[in-house]
Amino acid sequence: MKIKRSKSLSPEPSSSRETKRVKLEESADSNGVTSSINILSFSDDVLLNIVKYLHPQDLMAISLCCQRFAQLTQDRTLWRRVDFRVKPILLDDLIKYMKFLQPLTLSLAIRGNLSSGTSALTQNFFDHVRTQCNQLKELIIEEYYIHGDKIQITDFPCTIEKLSLKGCKMDYLQSNKSYFFKMDLHMPNLTCLILTKCNWFTPHSLLVISKIPKLKELRLNSCHRLGECVAYASLATRFGFKTLEILDLRDTSLGDSEVGCFSSTKTLTHLYLECPTLGHEDRESEIVQQRQQRQRQPLPIPIPIPIYEDHNLAQFYIEDLVSFEDFGFQRCLISDRAICALGSDTGDRKVINSSPQGMVILQEDRRICNNPNLKTLVVRNYPRVTNSSLVHLALNASKLEYLDVTGTSVTREGVESFKSQKTNVKVVSSFDTRHS
Structure with a gap:
């Protein structure tokens, strides 16, 4: 029975040839010496199952061996998911691989090397x-x-x-417009955005x-310019982030106010928080050096505050000269x-009637600010997080499954009390003997 392989760009498969390849067997010559099997003696189907485990760089190398391998390595099944990150690849080398990319x-995935100076x-x-990749997901x-301008x-x-x-460096950015302006219209199907180490x-x-x-x-971990953004976080969480489930804010300078804004994001299931690794003394020393350096520089010429192109939401202006370290550790x-x-209720009250006899009638306008779907919470190395947080989470985080409070000020007794109330929650703390 013949099997048609219309979706393959490799040479005509063995199953469709007039003369099929004979079953490989060890044969002996006239002198009784057993001959070795050549890899090219295998059928295309067998070779494809072998080379599919190779990295793209290796596929490129074997494509230069012979015409058959050159055609075989162009099979579309080998290029559906392409990951070049096994080692840094420069742009000149990257262009050579473009011919292998398929419509399917x-x-x-590619990884450069910023230290080389040629990974642009x-x-x-x-x-x-x-x-070439009109269906890229x-x-x-x-x-x-x-180059942000080009x-x-x-x-x-x-x-x-x-x-x-992740880890990319962006230059020549416009000062009056976000680089992601109109991203919501251009990428309507985007579900995951990773900006790790994008300073x-x-x-x-x-x-x-x-x-x-x-x-x-959304992963913004190690974005060190992400600081003092209460106004932005408040507006963004109030009018947007309607489907956000995973938020990574580790190694950033965000404080209570910004994190509190995300408490109104009801779809949030995973929240990751971790204190920046730079110690208090090092950070204060760095702040002093920056201030002294700016004092020696001439004052900048005042410029008008730019108007952002995004008119749907009010936007605010932060001078580029002010870094998040200035706000202190x-x-x-x-x-x-x-x-x-996370999980608390807040309510506003207003007077709707006040009589001379002293009777006041109030109307409550309760706004529920909670994360009913919160399953994973990581809050590491914050000394101001104490047992009070554990008590609150035990009462309000009904769907919590994983909690990491390593490096905080919670006590062993507080952790044990939380575990006794939330037996279905996996708790990671500094008191775990097997914690890594």
């Missing part, structure tokens, strides 16, 4: 990806330079559902990102206040 390529992506690269770009967010493929710019990310971009209609996962210490905002 669903995932593309070009407009031609993005044009080629959009043309996942684009992962790590440790590359991106490459806009609209140059990225509009079909992607997951975008990662160029500024707080006002939260407003644009919050409007992405299907966004479920105490600024980024999350306390029980932020944790107790």
Whole structure:
């Protein structure tokens, strides 16, 4: 029975040839010496099952061996999910692999090397990806330079559902417009955005990102410019983030006020918080050095405050000269206040009638600010988080499944009391003997 392999770009399979390859058997010559089997003696189906375990760089290498391997390595089944991150790949080398990308390529992951100074992506690269991979769902770009003035967010493929710019460096950004402006319109199907270690990310971009209609996962860990953004966080959580489930804010300078804003995000299931690793003494020393350096510099010429192009939400302006370290180490210490905002109720009251006899009638306008679906909470290395947070979570976090309070000021007795009340919750703390 013949099997048609119409979806393959490899040479005509053995099953469809007039003369099938004979079953491989060891044969002996006239002198009784057993001959070895050549890899090219295998059928295309067998070879495909072997080479599918190779990295793209290895596929490129064996494609240069012979014509048969050159055709075999172009099979579309080998290029549906492409991951070049096994080692850094420069742009010149990356161009050589573009010919292997297929219309059915669903995932593309690349990693550069910022220290080399030549890992800069070009407009031609993005044009080629959009043309060759018109069904691309996942684009992962790590440790590359991106020229913010030449490459806009609209140059990225509009079909992607997951975008990662982890560790990328962005230069030549406009001061009056977020780099992600109109991202919600250009990528309507985006569900995951990873901006880990993107120190160029500024707080006002939260407003644009919050409007992405299907966004479920947002990772901003180690975005060190993400500080003092109460206004942005308040507006973003009030008008946006309607589908957000996973939020990673580890190693950022956010405090109680910003984290408290996300308590109104009812779809949130996973929240990750961890104090920046830089110690108090080192941070204060760095602040002093920055202030002294700015005092020696001439005062900048005042410029008019720019008007942002996004008119749907009010936006605020933060001078680029002010870094988050200026707010002090105490600024980024999350306390029980932020944790107790998760699952709490707040209510506003207003007087609707007041009689001369002293009777006052009040009307309550209760706003429930909670995370009813919160399953995972990580809050590490914050000394201001105490047993009060555990007591609150035991009473209000009904769906909690995982809690990490390592490095906080909770006590062993507080942890044991929490475990006794929430037996279905896995608790990780500094008191665990097997904690790693």
